[in-house]
Each structure stands twice: as structure tokens, then as C-alpha cells.
Amino acid sequence: MDRNQEIALAKMRKSVEKLGSSTESYGEKTLMRFLIARSMNPEKAAKMFFQWKKWRAEMVPTGYITDSEVADESAAEKVYLQGLSKNGYAVARIKLNKHFASKDQVQFKKFVVHALDKTIASSFNGREIGNEKLIAILDLQNITYSNVDTRGLITGFQFLQAYYPERLAACYLLHMPQFFVTIWRFICRFLEKATQEKMRIVTSEEEKEKFIREVGEDALPEEYGGRAKLVLMQDVAVNY
Numbered sequence: 001m002d003r004n005q006e007i008a009l010a011k012m013r014k015s016v017e018k019l020g021s022s023t024e025s026y027g028e029k030t031l032m033r034f035l036i037a038r039s040m041n042p043e044k045a046a047k048m049f050f051q052w053k054k055w056r057a058e059m060v061p062t063g064y065i066t067d068s069e070v071a072d073e074s075a076a077e078k079v080y081l082q083g084l085s086k087n088g089y090a091v092a093r094i095k096l097n098k099h100f101a102s103k104d105q106v107q108f109k110k111f112v113v114h115a116l117d118k119t120i121a122s123s124f125n126g127r128e129i130g131n132e133k134l135i136a137i138l139d140l141q142n143i144t145y146s147n148v149d150t151r152g153l154i155t156g157f158q159f160l161q162a163y164y165p166e167r168l169a170a171c172y173l174l175h176m177p178q179f180f181v182t183i184w185r186f187i188c189r190f191l192e193k194a195t196q197e198k199m200r201i202v203t204s205e206e207e208k209e210k211f212i213r214e215v216g217e218d219a220l221p222e223e224y225g226g227r228a229k230l231v232l233m234q235d236v237a238v239n240y
Contacts, residue, residue, distance in 0.1 A: 001028065001032075004040075005032065005035075005040075008035055008040050008042050008045075009028060009031055009032070009035065009042075011042035011043075012031060012034070012035060012042040012043075012045045012046050012049070013031070013046075014042075015042050015043050015045075015046030015047075016046045016049055016050060018046075019046060019047070019050045021049075021050050021053055023049070026130070027129075027130045028130075029129055029130035029131040030130030030131070031045075031049065031130075032130075032131070033130070033131060033165045033166035033167070034046075034048050034049045034052070034165055034166075036165070036166050037165035037166050037194070038165075048162075048165065051162070052162070052163050052165075055162075055163055056163070059109075059110070059113055060113060060117070063240060064114075064117055064240040065110050065111075065113055065114040065117065067114075067234060069107070069110055069114070070107055070110050070111040070114050072102075072104065072107060073102065073107060073108060073111035074111070074233070074234050076098045076099060076100075077095075077098060077232055078094055078095045078096070078098035078099050079092060079093070079094050079095075079115050079232070079233040080092070080093040080094075080095075080221075080230050080231055080232055080233060081093075081118070081119060081122050081231055081232075081233050081236045082137075082219045082220065082221065082228050082230075082231065083122075083218065083219050083228065083231075084123060084218075084219060085135050085169075085214075085215045085216050085219050086214075086215065086216030086218070086219075087169070087216075088123070089123065089132075089133045089134055089135045089169045090119045090120060090122045090123035090132065090133075090134045090135070091134070091135045091137065091215060091219040091220075092115065092119040092134060092135070092136050092137065092233075093137040093139060093221070093230075094136065094137065094138050094139065095139050095141075096138060096139060096140050096143050096147055097139075097140075097141065097142045097143045097144070097147050098147075099147055099149060099152070100146060100147060100149070101149040101151065101152060102149075102152070108152060108155070109155065109159075112155060112156050112159050113159065115233060116134075116159065116160070116164055116167070117240065118233060118236065118238055119134045119233075120132050120134060120164075120167060121238035121239065121240050122236055122238050125239070126239065131166075132167070133166070133167055133168065133169040134167055134168060134169060135169050135170050135171070135172070135215060136168065136170075136171040136172070137171075137172045137174065137215075137224075138171065138172065138173045138174070139174045139175060140173065140174065140175050140176050140177060140180060141174065141175035142175075143177065143180070145179070148180070148183060150183060150186065150187060153187050154187055154190045157187070157190060157191055157195060158190065160195070161191070161192055161195055168195065168198050169198070170198050170199075170200055170214070171198055171199050171200065172200045172201075172202055172211055172215075173199065173200065173201045173202065174202050174211075174224075176201060176203070184201075208225070211224075212224065212225045212226065
């Protein structure tokens, strides 16, 4: 950490205290994510951190969301955890043709948090460092209009941006049908510039080869040109 980062970090800690909160139990790598997400502005980072702590206390009061709380969403078997990428990032694969807009928005939001928390937790053994990242693979193969959940996708990305700053390393979209292009453009209106820059729409053979190269064959299922087997999220044990 350079001198400028140390100064920004110290200012952020003081700003959090002025908001009536504390950074005492959080390491530098965790706090740096908030600073980076707010262009190293200590006051804006402190506000984001404060809002995050408040949100976590309300959404995840016990520290994690249990499988039983999101049983209906999990039953669709749409999220898989594929281990680590070649860069050590947790890889989550989402099959959107198994997703349907939820009638229970409270449970759906809990499921999003559950999936994000579990994906991140799958990247470390023991204690969290604070700067762990994830790679999301959104597979749109065989989706129909009944699988299109614009509200749900926007919710997922907004949660990532507001409450999981600098967690997303990259998001790959595979097998995007033509009818979804307009929908995706609409969703992108809700994405911050930094998030949009992490989106990778894989269409050509060259892009597919780059996708395999960047993620790594050990984390990709065979149908994507990798060597890994599919592992349902609920079959993965983690320590939060």
C-alpha cells in the first residue's frame, strides 16, 4: 500500500466514525474495496461502507443466509460453483433457462445474497482476506421469454454494485439470443461504468478461446471446453 492509499484509508476510517460507526473489525483490503469503488474519495467510501454495514445488519443479521431460507429458489438448480479460475477467483455459473421471475421478492433478494456470499466464501479456506473476487458466467442458452427477468437481473447487479464493491472480476454472457440484445441494452442503463467494463459477451470463436484462456480449463465445465464437472451451489460446503 502506497502513501496516498494509507492517507485515504486513515481519512475514510475517521469519516466512518463521524457517521457513528466503526471500521475496527475490518482489515485494509476490505476497506480498500470501498475506496476503489468510490475513486479513492474517503468521504464517499465511508458513506458507502456505512450504508453497507446497515444493510448487512438488516439483510443478514446472523452473518449468513441458510439454505432453508432460500429453498424454493435453490430447488431450480440454476447456480453452480466451479471452483477457482486460473487467477484464483471463485467461478459461479448461472443457467438462466432454469430461472423464472420469483413471486416472492424477499426470498429472491435473499437468494441473490446467499449466492454471492457462498460464491465468495468458496474462494478461501478459513479466514476471509477481504479482497476476494468472483467470476460470473451467465449462460443464456435455450432461454425463452418466460425466463427473462429484467427486474431480477437489475436487482442482482445493483446488489453487486452497492454491497459487494470490487468483488466482480468479470461477467461472461454466453449464447445470447438475438431477442435478448435489446433487453440487455436496457439492463446496462442500470450498470455503473466500472461494472459495464467487466461485461464480456462471448459470441465469436476468438472470444470463446479468450474466455477459456482467462477463466481456465480446470474451472470450466466440459461443454465450455474445460475439464470440470458441474457442481450445484447447494452441494458445496463453505465456512462463512
